[in-house]
Amino acid sequence: MSARFVIDALDFVRNAGAHHGKITPAEFVRLQDYLTDSQGWLEYTISGVIGSEGKPLLRIAVQGEINLQCQRCLASMVHLLDLKTDILLARDENELSRFDEDDSVDGVLAVPEMDVLELIEDEIILSLPISARHLEGKCSTSRPVGEEAVGREHLFAALAALKKLH
Template identity: 30%
Template sequence: MQKVKLPVEIDPFKTAKRKLDYEGFLEIKRLPRFSDATLKVNSDVDVWLRFGTDPQGLVVVQGKALTEVELECQRCSETFSYAINVEFTYSPVCDESQVEELPEDYEPLQLNEDNYFLVAELIEDELLLALPIIPKHSLEDCKVQQNEQVFGEIDVVEEESKPNPFAVLQSLKKKD
């Protein structure tokens, strides 16, 4: 199947009724927050979206996104490649009361006033959540080896007893 650009927005209710699947890609220029969070994004994001209903009659959006990025290792400051493969399951909600009724496996999908969601925004959020909090190589690949890392106690410097600059004020107060 040929990969195509994904639509900008999708109505999940209509799409689920027709049981449509989307397979395509998102250009990096449509994901500015994700681009800013990495040194470089090596490829467009491959995306699969499947729409349907579950046995409870809830509309379900299942998806997967794949890409590879360049990050800076926080141990050695070298650049390394990091593959992102994220899977997600959403169910659209129209108001906050519906969020409590969703099964634990489903994330709520907030829709705009026209019952659409922005595809790029959803995928970008998932990709941002998939980035490591502290990017670093595996220990085998990092230039800074574990035995070279130094941990220790911080030397506590005892302060000399300095005169209190407010002692003069205290003595003036006592004279009153």
């Protein structure tokens, strides 16, 4: 299941549009690859704003809780999301490539049918830590030896095999 919420980006800014919504992590198909399960919650706000230099932009805020895999103990861990970002709207490819050259800004081509949830999903994925870990000392070290431990060994073997490929 993939929800869709489409706006005409420049119109949205012209009308000072704002939208607030809730979504479950399960609804973000691409995000699933990064999660241990689809538990948790997400809330977003998107507003159309004219930025400091008179440029139209989309201001996105996302808050929520999702479950990532700890790269140290491989158990699930709660990851708190609290991100805010401004995405400049480029009117054409030239403007977009100028935005892309500037590391300090995030730009996207302003299309008449912009899929907001896809944009939000992108921002969430970009914000995830490259290597998620429990806080020091918070890893689950007291796991019973059993099927689960075997499962972990398989995972390590798979990881080692992956590393050899690179």
